[in-house]
Structures are given as C-alpha cells and as structure tokens.
Amino acid sequence: MDVKQLRALLAIAETGSVTRAAELLHIVQPAVSRQLRLLEEDVGTPLFERGRRGMDLTEAGRILANHARRALHELDQAKAEIAPSPDVVSGSVTIGLLPSTSDLLAASLVIHLRELYPRLTVNISVGFGGYLQQWLEDGEVDLALMYEPKPSALLETAPLVDETLYVLGLPDKDLSLQGELALSAVAELPLVLPALPHGVRSLLDRACSLADLHLNVIAETNAMNVQKSLVQSGIGYTILPGVAVFDDVAAGRFAAAPISKQAVHRKIVLAQALTRRSSIAVRCAATELRALIKRKLEQGAWPGATWLDD
Template structure:
C-alpha cells in the first residue's frame, strides 16, 4: 500500500467514476484502475462494486475510507508544516466553526492569517457542536469554537463569550427586541427546533424541564437555514442566538425577541485537544481566531454577544 494507491482510492470514492478520477489525478484510466487493483490485492478484498453507472464502495471500502482520509490529512499537515517552516511559522490548520458563527468569522480569520502568517494554510470546517467535538477528538480538526462542552479529559475549553437565545418569528409575529417573551407564553405555539442532542435543543429542553413547560414541536431540523426558511414559510417559531439571524433581522424578514422566565444563554468556548500536542502554527492561528471573535464583539457585529475572555 502506498500514497498513490490511497489517493486513487479516495478520488474514485469521491467521484464514483474511474474516468472522472483519472482526469482529476492527471492520469490515464488504466493507471488508476491498476492502483485500485494493487490496493485491493494488498488489502485482500474488493473495495468497490463495479456497477453499470459507476463505482460503489463495498463495506470494506467504506471502512478503509475513514482511515485513508485520516492518513492523507496527516500527510497534508506534515507537508504544509515542513514547507512553511522554511520561512517561519507554517503548516496546515483546520478550524471548526458553528453554522451561526461561520459567516461572521471565516473571512476575517482567513485574511488575518494570510497577512500575519503566510506559511499557514487554513481549512475551515463547519458543523454543529456535537459534530465538531467528535472531529476534534478524532483529530480531523485542530481547534474549534463550541458551546455546551462539559468537562472532558480529551478537550481543553476556554470560555470566550456568552450570548442569549431569542425567539424568532416571521414579520407578522411582530416580535420586538425591547419586549422579552416569557418561555411559558410559547406553550401551544408550533415550534421549529433542532433534534436532540443538538446543543440548542438541549438548552431549551433543560429550561422547559426546570419551568415545567412542554412545547409543541412541529418540525425538527438540524439545518439552521431550514429553521429560518420554515419560519419564513409560516410553519412556526424557532429559537436561535441573534448572530444566526442578524442579517434577516436587519432586512426585516424576521422579527425576534429575547426569551425570559427563564433567560436562556449559551457560552462559546475555544476548544483544543487535551489528548495530543498542539503545534505552534495551530496556536498562532487560534490566537488570531480569538482576536477576530473579540473584534466582532467590540464592533457590535456579534449581536448581543458579551465577551468573557481576557
């Protein structure tokens, strides 16, 4: 088994087609087929089912896919770090961001890293808190902004900021920023919420349990864009941090109000792995990420965010 074989395997797995994979790899089709055949001989089993319309992974192929991606990721990291070290700090840094923060932070972070440490190559992964936590523990990402992280031996979490959760509705709901909505007043209203164990759903369920309230869940979705679209379509109300709908609020597509009795907040933390070493290039990129978050708070771009960090 060698890296050429793994690269061919991953490209065919992604495209589902040997011809297309050969084009992407700048190889002739027989060369790609040969790499796959040698890999299957080495593994001792078929990795693809050769179907009429393409290549489908076997169970063995699906198992290898996870390990192959990790191997190639580590190789890319090594190449970037060694190559960048020639002229100073360099390497591959993969940062995980929540959907609600990705639009706000990704561009400033990339610009700041490029200007300060041109030897660092950035990758940004977007996911919900639970997914990002899994990626951080498995080594697929180097750092992340999370919330709802309990004390864990595998994660080092540093609180950065606190933000409230608001009730969000269409323009016709006429929700107002200066008129908080008691949680109990939502009883009987159709709600659009993430399914458990999504972090926001956990926070809402806990608040309901403490207040002995039961909400009517009309739709469950773990896609923030779908949450907002369903609200716009008149299917119900949702609960989100203000940063997630700031643009829609400004354009008056949605209306929103703080929740009260009880007030629900979430704390955003910087999460780093505690079970492996963190390279200097990662720490430098993370410092810039923290600065981007603080700047967003200071400039009012992070709506209703309150800075907790030093």
C-alpha cells in the same frame, strides 16, 4: 514524569481503556501501557483500578489527573504567549466553526491568518457542537468553537462568548427586540427546532425540564436555512442566536424577540484536545481567532453577545 505520560493518564481516564486511549493518542498500546507504568512508578502508587466499565481512577489518580489538566493548560498558555516569527509558522491548521458563526468569522479569519503567516494553510470545517467535539477528539480538527461541551478529560475549553437566544417569526407577529419573552411563553409557541443532540435544542430541553415545561415542537431540522424557510412559510417560529437573525430582522424578513437570559442562554467556548501536542500553527490560529471574536463584539457585529474571556 513528562507531558506524554500526563496525556496518556487523561486519555485512559476518559476512555476507561488502554486500547482506546492508544487509538485516541495515535500510538501503539504497549507505549501507552509503558507510560502509565512509568508514571505509577514515579508517584509510587496505582493510578487506576479495574471497574465494571473498565479502568477507573483511584483517589491518587483523580488528584494527579486534576493537576495534569492544569499543568497542560499552563504549558499551552505559556507557549501561546511566546509569539513566534511569521516565517516559522507553517504547515496547516483545521478550525471548526459553528454554522451560526461561520459567515461572520470564516473569511476574516482566513484572510487575517494568511496575512500574518503566509506559509500557513488554513482549513475551515463547519458543524454542530456534537460533531465538532467528536472531530476534535478524533483529531479531525485542531481547535473548535462550540457550545459548552459535555465534560471531557480530553478537552481544554476557554469560555469566550455568552449569547442571547431569540425567537424568530414573521414580521406580522407580536415580536420585538425590546420585548423579552419568558420561557413559559416560548414553550407555548409552535416551534421549528433542530433535533438532539444539537446544542441549542439541548439547552432548551434542559431549561424546560427544570421549569417543568414542554416545548411544542412541530418540525425538526438541523439546517438553519430550512428553519428560516419553514418560519417564512408561516407554520411556526424558530429559535436562533442574534448573529443568525439580526440581518433578516433589519431587512424586514422576520421579527424577533429575546428569550429571558435567566431562563436560557448559550456560552461559546474555544476548545482544544489535551491529548495532543499543540503546534505553533494551532496556537497562533487560536490566538488570532480569540482576538477576531473580541473585535467583532467590540464593533457590534455580533448582536446579543457579550465577551467572557477577560
């Protein structure tokens, strides 16, 4: 039993197909089939059975897949704790950031990584959570910050930040940073929101569904600057995390009020693909990104957020 076999197991479990697993792992299909066959010979029992939707894990397969995720996580964690010398960290790493976090993190992260590892090339990709998850699974980014993603056997996630969400309106609206709003009050407001499958919209829709409420959405846009522009035009309100609104509130351009965290809040996680070997460059970038976020919170530069990874 080796790491390649465990990654093949998880890829087949997620995709339900040896063919799609091979595409995901960027290797030929016979290699995946061989790794599965060797793994089944090693444990002495079938790990998959044919179902209506493709290959389904057997009970033995489910047990092994759960242990495989933990084993791969522990291996990556051990490698992350072994600090390499700067001169051996080279190549490139692509980091995915959410639009609401990119202004706060991108420049500091690139500068810090370049100072620590001069031979490392850092690429930043910015996108919404659904796109980041797809890019991560497709190998277009090496690690990414995202809202809690939909469950996937292909991803390893570590919760980092819990964020309060804020209603943003014009300065003359009855909004205060000290005045928490119930979800029922938020649902009655004329709202400018991103469309599904945007993470914040999904959170709000799920919370309203559980509370038997309906959002009053009057316009949809997936561009944060357009959300703010439409609010500034006076047609309604929008909902954003604190990191995206506090400068505007301090400058007097908008007013804001927090939504009750009992009703809705979002967690940001650091995600990596379990199906790919984590390079030294990726592990170093992940360590520094985690440390940078913690420093930003300690400095008060990320309003409305609390650190989770301790």
